[in-house]
Amino acid sequence: MGRNKIQALAGVDLVIPPGSFTVIMGPSGSGKSTLLYLIGGLDRPTSGSIRISGDDISSMDENALAVYRRKKMGFIFQQFNLVSSMTALENVAFPMRFAGVPGKQRLQRARELLAKVGLDKHARHRPTEMSGGQQQRVAIARALINEPGLILADEPTGNLDTVTGYTIMQLLSELHTAGRTVMVVTHDVRMTRFATHVIYLLDGKLVEREQFEAASQIPEAATQPSEGTTL
Amino acid sequence: MRFFDLVSLIAYNLSRRKGRVALTAIGVVIGTAAVVLLVALASGLQRNATNQFAGVADLTIISVYPKWEEAMMVEKVGGGGGGGSTTSTVQQLTTPVLKDLAALEGVEAVIARDSLRTMGVLKYGRLENYAYIFSADTPDYSVLGYELAFPEGSLALKKGELLIGESAMQQFMDPNWRPGRPEVKQPENLTGQQVKLQLTRWTNEGETINKTVYMRVAGVLKAKNGETDYAVVVRMDDLTTWNEWAMGTRINRNKEGYEYVMVKAVDTRVTTTLAEKINEMGFNAYTPQSFVEGINNFYTIIQIVFGGIGAIALLVAAIGIANTMTMAILERTREIGLMKAVGATNRNVLSIFLGEAAGIGLIGGLGGIGLAWLAAQLVNVLAAAYLESQAAQMGGNAAGPAAYIAPWLPIFALLFSTLVGLISGLYPALRAATMIPVLALKYE
Ligand SMILES: Nc1ncnc2c1ncn2[C@@H]1O[C@H](COP(=O)(O)OP(=O)(O)O)[C@@H](O)[C@H]1O
Ligand SMILES: [Mg+2]
Numbered sequence: 001m002g003r004n005k006i007q008a009l010a011g012v013d014l015v016i017p018p019g020s021f022t023v024i025m026g027p028s029g030s031g032k033s034t035l036l037y038l039i040g041g042l043d044r045p046t047s048g049s050i051r052i053s054g055d056d057i058s059s060m061d062e063n064a065l066a067v068y069r070r071k072k073m074g075f076i077f078q079q080f081n082l083v084s085s086m087t088a089l090e091n092v093a094f095p096m097r098f099a100g101v102p103g104k105q106r107l108q109r110a111r112e113l114l115a116k117v118g119l120d121k122h123a124r125h126r127p128t129e130m131s132g133g134q135q136q137r138v139a140i141a142r143a144l145i146n147e148p149g150l151i152l153a154d155e156p157t158g159n160l161d162t163v164t165g166y167t168i169m170q171l172l173s174e175l176h177t178a179g180r181t182v183m184v185v186t187h188d189v190r191m192t193r194f195a196t197h198v199i200y201l202l203d204g205k206l207v208e209r210e211q212f213e214a215a216s217q218i219p220e221a222a223t224q225p226s227e228g229t230t231l
Numbered sequence: 232m233r234f235f236d237l238v239s240l241i242a243y244n245l246s247r248r249k250g251r252v253a254l255t256a257i258g259v260v261i262g263t264a265a266v267v268l269l270v271a272l273a274s275g276l277q278r279n280a281t282n283q284f285a286g287v288a289d290l291t292i293i294s295v296y297p298k299w300e301e302a303m304m305v306e307k308v309g310g311g312g313g314g315g316s317t318t319s320t321v322q323q324l325t326t327p328v329l330k331d332l333a334a335l336e337g338v339e340a341v342i343a344r345d346s347l348r349t350m351g352v353l354k355y356g357r358l359e360n361y362a363y364i365f366s367a368d369t370p371d372y373s374v375l376g377y378e379l380a381f382p383e384g385s386l387a388l389k390k391g392e393l394l395i396g397e398s399a400m401q402q403f404m405d406p407n408w409r410p411g412r413p414e415v416k417q418p419e420n421l422t423g424q425q426v427k428l429q430l431t432r433w434t435n436e437g438e439t440i441n442k443t444v445y446m447r448v449a450g451v452l453k454a455k456n457g458e459t460d461y462a463v464v465v466r467m468d469d470l471t472t473w474n475e476w477a478m479g480t481r482i483n484r485n486k487e488g489y490e491y492v493m494v495k496a497v498d499t500r501v502t503t504t505l506a507e508k509i510n511e512m513g514f515n516a517y518t519p520q521s522f523v524e525g526i527n528n529f530y531t532i533i534q535i536v537f538g539g540i541g542a543i544a545l546l547v548a549a550i551g552i553a554n555t556m557t558m559a560i561l562e563r564t565r566e567i568g569l570m571k572a573v574g575a576t577n578r579n580v581l582s583i584f585l586g587e588a589a590g591i592g593l594i595g596g597l598g599g600i601g602l603a604w605l606a607a608q609l610v611n612v613l614a615a616a617y618l619e620s621q622a623a624q625m626g627g628n629a630a631g632p633a634a635y636i637a638p639w640l641p642i643f644a645l646l647f648s649t650l651v652g653l654i655s656g657l658y659p660a661l662r663a664a665t666m667i668p669v670l671a672l673k674y675e
Contacts, residue, residue: 042568066571
């Protein structure tokens with residue numbers, strides 16, 4: 001990377017109200033993940049700024065950014081990213097290690113969260129012994145363990161069948177109802193049902209719904225990059 | 232992150248890759264074992280060498296002589312002034328000097344020495360003995376480490392008593408012996424026996440005058456490969472009387488002093504510094520300790536060289552650790568990304584991977600110490616028989632273990648192997664710590 005500069009996002013000017021459920025829609029390569037990673041403090045913008053409840057995370061040093069990631073947000077990945085050698089319970093408790101919480105407390109809290117996502121029976125299972133939907137629920141429990149105000153999910157249903165995907169969406173919606181700010185990247189239009197805001201991205205730019213729908217209806221006209229470049 | 236959590240996570244990460252950790256650690260095991268065993272062999276050699284020597288000489292004793300060679304230089308510079316005045320330039324070991332020596336820090340005892348300055352023949356029945364006769368001015372010779380060959384004797388001499396070396400006791404001659412006659416039968420134990428000491432002096436006219444003194448043998452000194460083996464030890468007052476008779480003058484110890492002085496240090500550790508101090512006072516001080524220290528320096532160099540050879544093996548192991556850690560970091564890139572996504576700081580990640588590398592070093596070090604210990608036992612069993620026969624031939628103390636693992640050695644080896652692991656893990660761990668989370672998470 002770095003040989004050819006790709007502008008994944010440009011001129012995205014956006015305010016997400018606290019307590020909202022924002023769905024980000026867009027074709028592959030439109031910059032949805034990039035936007036979410038930037039908000040999650042997992043990537044840094046080359047220019048511009050990102051403010052989360054008043055703090056500019058784009059100008060934070062590495063340590064402050066780590067603290068931000070630990071305390072303020074929970075990230076949910078399309079590929080779940082569970083540690084394969086750890087049980088469900090250990091996976092959920094894992095982030096609390098870096099928060100300096102004692103082991104006993106960690107496991108107790110993790111157990112509560114597993115119960116909350118309906119997996120109290122699976123605490124001792126390893127990721128390979130669970131279905132995709134169960135794994136994603138473990139990942140959601142993990143994202144919640146440090147009680148962040150912001151939940152970021154990058155295509156959380158992308159690796160799941162439609163029924164399972166729907167239950168995951170419902171789970172995310174519940175988090176929103178409980179008062180959290182939720183941002184979900186998805187291809188699934190059903191997700192917009194739970195949303196308070198929907199954002200459309202095309203080629204790294206924010207567009208209006210009409211413009212977006214026009215582009216999706218005539219795929220030949222849309223400037224879609226070849227499939228191979230998406231990760 | 233709590234320290235305990237860090238350590239338990241490191242242990243967990245190592246335990247889930249047991250096979251690879253073990254394979255990598257084998258290199259460290261061999262390297263550490265080589266370092267420990269080679270250094271143990273070198274220290275075994277060293278201990279045996281110093282022990283053998285310590286059996287012969289008391290390492291706390293410093294022999295102090297007047298600086299005669301300086302007197303000779305003065306004589307040469309002074310030209311033909313006659314020999315008479317030159318002796319006065321040499322600082323003698325007089326009674327006040329002895330007091331000064333006794334006052335030095337670390338001195339346990341100062342013992343004046345003198346020897347018979349004329350001919351003295353020891354006679355036992357028809358047998359004669361020409362042993363060296365000397366006196367050390369102490370009420371009890373156990374201070375000098377003397378030991379009795381037969382328990383019935385005593386090391387504290389009364390007037391008219393003497394001690395005889397075990398070898399000297401076997402050196403009696405029959406003046407009437409002629410070739411073809413049976414071998415002279417040597418006395419088995421002279422303790423408590425009466426012997427005659429025949430002293431001889433010559434008048435200015437060349438006449439010989441003999442004098443016979445009756446002496447009682449208070450004890451026989453155990454053979455130690457030392458100076459007492461072939462000597463006869465007497466009291467200083469007896470010796471002074473005989474010397475005064477032989478020279479026809481009174482001996483003034485305040486002026487002429489003693490032949491030489493033995494200074495006993497409280498500890499072998501202060502012997503050399505004490506000897507240096509006495510040298511600075513204007514005397515010649517000799518100590519076997521300086522010789523032993525020479526041996527020690529030699530073996531310290533051997534230890535360093537041997538340790539260095541072992542360290543090369545450890546260096547190879549270090550490359551193995553670096554390689555394993557680099558591989559691990561590639562394989563676990565996504566995991567690193569995840570750790571960062573859930574709030575691990577760069578320092579957390581660095582500590583985890585450094586800890587894993589150091590852990591491999593530690594495991595290898597433990598294994599290496601165990602292996603070296605086993606090997607040392609084997610070497611010792613094999614060498615014991617050989618060294619014992621060697622000691623029987625050469626005399627001195629019985630040989631100690633051929634490979635000696637000093638208490639500091641395992642501790643040092645463990646620290647060193649852990650450090651090797653830590654250093655090998657430095658570059659991979661830094662790479663892991665500075666990964667950009669988003670790139671690490673997308674890594675396939
Ligand atoms: N690591 C990367 N290196 C280079 N280009 C990248 C990288 N990640 C994403 N991109 C590019 O940035 C653009 C946006 O990618 P992304 O945010 O992943 O899109 P989406 O999630 O909407 O599919 C794409 O053109 C993609 O090729
Ligand atoms: Mg994406």
